[in-house]
Amino acid sequence: GAGVSQSPSNKVTEKGKDVELRCDPISGHTALYWYRQSLGQGLEFLIYFQGNSAPDKSGLPSDRFSAERTGGSVSTLTIQRTQQEDSAVYLCASSSDRGLKPQHFGDGTRLSIL
Amino acid sequence: GENVEQHPSTLSVQEGDSAVIKCTYSDSASNYFPWYKQELGKRPQLIIDIRSNVGEKKDQRIAVTLNKTAKHFSLHITETQPEDSAVYFCAAVHGSSNTGKLIFGQGTTLQVKP
Numbered sequence: 001g002a003g004v005s006q007s008p009s010n011k012v013t014e015k016g017k018d019v020e021l022r023c024d025p026i027s028g029h030t031a032l033y034w035y036r037q038s039l040g041q042g043l044e045f046l047i048y049f050q051g052n053s054a055p056d057k058s059g060l061p062s063d064r065f066s067a068e069r070t071g072g073s074v075s076t077l078t079i080q081r082t083q084q085e086d087s088a089v090y091l092c093a094s095s096s097d098r099g100l101k102p103q104h105f106g107d108g109t110r111l112s113i114l
Numbered sequence: 115g116e117n118v119e120q121h122p123s124t125l126s127v128q129e130g131d132s133a134v135i136k137c138t139y140s141d142s143a144s145n146y147f148p149w150y151k152q153e154l155g156k157r158p159q160l161i162i163d164i165r166s167n168v169g170e171k172k173d174q175r176i177a178v179t180l181n182k183t184a185k186h187f188s189l190h191i192t193e194t195q196p197e198d199s200a201v202y203f204c205a206a207v208h209g210s211s212n213t214g215k216l217i218f219g220q221g222t223t224l225q226v227k228p
Contacts, residue, residue, distance in 0.1 A: 035216075042203055042219055043216070048213050050214075058215075091157070100165060103216065108157060
């Protein structure tokens with residue numbers, strides 16, 4: 001049983017470019033979460049998917065951020081027109097259901113905006 | 115919105131001593147409180163969690179206590195070992211939304227000196 005898989009592990013890009021980050025959750029997990037961790041900080045919730053329900057986008061910091069989850073499995077987080085303040089580690093987690101079930105994290109994507 | 119405060123930000127103990135990390139939360143509807151351990155450059159790993167219907171949970175050298183009235187919960191590590199050195203994060207689920215969205219504390223850097 002593989003854990004949560006994220007790619008790429010590192011991404012360096014120029015300010016203004018668009019980036020796509022990928023998350024492959026644990027097989028069978030219906031809930032998928034994206035968090036952001038800035039240097040030396042805690043984790044900040046971004047967005048949540050559960051089955052076919054509408055995602056909870058309440059944590060997205062601006063309209064430059066969007067995410068989708070195709071077929072109830074793989075998710076892609078897209079950041080358009082990147083800014084330097086977007087530099088952070090983007091972590092994905094999945095759980096077998098929403099609410100009180102443990103969330104298991106991937107290794108994250110370290111995004112650096114030059 | 116929900117807020118989670120974590121103290122101390124850094125903690126240094128001698129090997130074999132106990133370590134205690136405390137967190138307070140603001141949303142009285144929160145009902146799930148996980149603790150994560152994050153080693154440098156690694157993913158957060160769930161080490162223990164507690165639900166609001168219990169006051170204490172123990173797993174070998176690790177225990178968590180919850181005081182719902184005071185809205186605080188604590189992590190206790192006994193007989194600390196150098197491999198316990200890491201950053202520890204507490205979290206509280208955003209209870210009113212029932213999405214499993216976690217609100218994290220700012221983290222405690224634990225150093226166990228051999």
